[in-house]
Amino acid sequence: MVISIQLSERQERIIDIVKCNQPITSENIAKKLKLTRSTIRPDLAILTMSGILDARPKVGYFYTGKTTLSFISEKIREIKVADRKSVPIVVDEESSIYDAIVTMFLEDVGTIYVTSGGYLSGVVSRKDFLKNAIGGLDLYKTPVGVIMTRMPNIVVTTLGETVLEAANKLIDHEIDSLPVVEEVSIKEGEKAYKVIGRITKTTITRLFVDLGNNE
Amino acid sequence: MVISIQLSERQERIIDIVKCNQPITSENIAKKLKLTRSTIRPDLAILTMSGILDARPKVGYFYTGKTTLSFISEKIREIKVADRKSVPIVVDEESSIYDAIVTMFLEDVGTIYVTSGGYLSGVVSRKDFLKNAIGGLDLYKTPVGVIMTRMPNIVVTTLGETVLEAANKLIDHEIDSLPVVEEVSIKEGEKAYKVIGRITKTTITRLFVDLGNNE
Structure with missing residues (x-):
């Protein structure tokens, strides 16, 4: 103790x-x-x-x-992504932009993850949708794959990382949400990510509140 | 110490x-x-x-x-909104929705505050814009005041509150951003808010990173 x-x-x-x-x-x-x-x-x-x-x-x-600050820091470093991740909201790459926006509103999340064949292929946020909703794309016919940020340009985290490492990525890359992934081999030499959770600025804010409220 | x-x-x-x-x-x-x-x-x-x-x-x-947890909690409770607030992004209620969206993209924020006569009258987020961008309002002619969340239904914070209190409000009300306000008397018996800062989930995430990195 x-x-x-x-x-x-x-x-x-x-x-x-x-x-x-x-x-x-x-x-x-x-x-x-x-x-x-x-x-x-x-x-x-x-x-x-x-x-x-x-x-x-x-x-x-x-x-x-x-100092005492290094003590707080030590406590914070003990908290793992596995302890705090929440459920990922996922749509298939062939879904229309409109359907993806509806999913986002229904689930009340700011970012959704896009998969192809069950593996992570992209990420799309409210900002991306807004850009294209005022742009003039046909939201009902265009697949979400057209506007998403595509692999390998996606920042991810894993179960074993600390929440602090994940929070550092959110700040450094100026993003709101990180998919929690598990790397799998699909065929010889080829790797892919299964999406198993999400860590967002809301996750971090809730953790901060729990620490502050002594829970 | x-x-x-x-x-x-x-x-x-x-x-x-x-x-x-x-x-x-x-x-x-x-x-x-x-x-x-x-x-x-x-x-x-x-x-x-x-x-x-x-x-x-x-x-x-x-x-x-x-226990040690109550010690972390004490440290967190010492941090004030005044210590961590950032600059508020504000548009006038008469601005068009389109201009407000442009401001949001230029400043790269998820929520902007709306003022009338210099005082807080509303708040509008990416989510509100997205709802209306796919809705079919004329974004160039409709003032932002039409779609914003209006006073008194706005959750605010003040310089003297702790960041923990502000973070609790973000979680409890399921919002991303809180205007930091100063109450002023405009005429006898009437109060209004001047907007002097913002506290967002990004503020909290950055603070968490600073605590974890021992800064």
Whole structure:
């Protein structure tokens, strides 16, 4: 178990002393504070256990720079895509743009995934639809395959990745949604993706709310 | 400063002993561990400082149930809308739907805010545009005011709210974007909102990435 501790003023002063004088022995830290070594022993124990200070025998104490933020970061890095993914909304590449838009409204999602023969072939978002709805394509006759972003230009995630890695991809590629895929061999040398989930900015927002509400 | 500590096996055992026997004195904890009181004194100090145990004079130690998750939650609750808001994208209520869509594409946002006389009067999203683009309205002649969600049915946030409160609103109301507003008196008894920022699921995703990447 990991716990958190609010440092005392004296402990904060010890950190500052070590920062400026490292390596420094406990005798010298005590001298600077005009205290005895045994008085500050519990403080040094706490600061060493927390990893904020490092002690080397016969040399003294070092400041490691570890902070509470790195602790939050560690907790966040434990959460996997497999733990938080939701169900993917998928249409076939031959579906009309109109049918794909209807699916998007019915399922209330911002992005849908497109498959061909059961494997991921594209991704299409509200933005793509809007561009083409005002463009003048015949929405009833044109297949969604015509307007989608096509493989291999699709950013994906997998069950084993962390939600943080997936969130980094959403931000870096300026997209709203990532298909969660499983790679399969279809014939010798050829790979394809089965779509098994989705991670979106809504997933991340809901996770943030759960962390903040302590759930 | 708050730091985090990985508990030792003995400290974890002390927590279990207190959980099952509370209130319990340090003498009795030491007895159960077949150790001296002075050996476990630093352990009790750490567990009390962290808030995981509570000590009442002449009564003994209690288990409080505080965990690391409540610590992450505390950190998240410190972040304010004012710290993370971005610039709002705004059009006037008299603008055509077409011009509003162009603004949305140019600024690459999913939701824009609509004002009348400089004050918030509505909100319009890609979803609203898409519904009407395939509906058959004349996009060049119809003002955006016709299709927007109108005040007072708009969920807003303010500079002083926490990002967590804003994220809760995004999830509860199933929306992608919240205008950050400032309430002003326009004439006696009448209030209106000036739009001064936006908080979106992208804001939350970026914050999550920053927390996870320890920034």
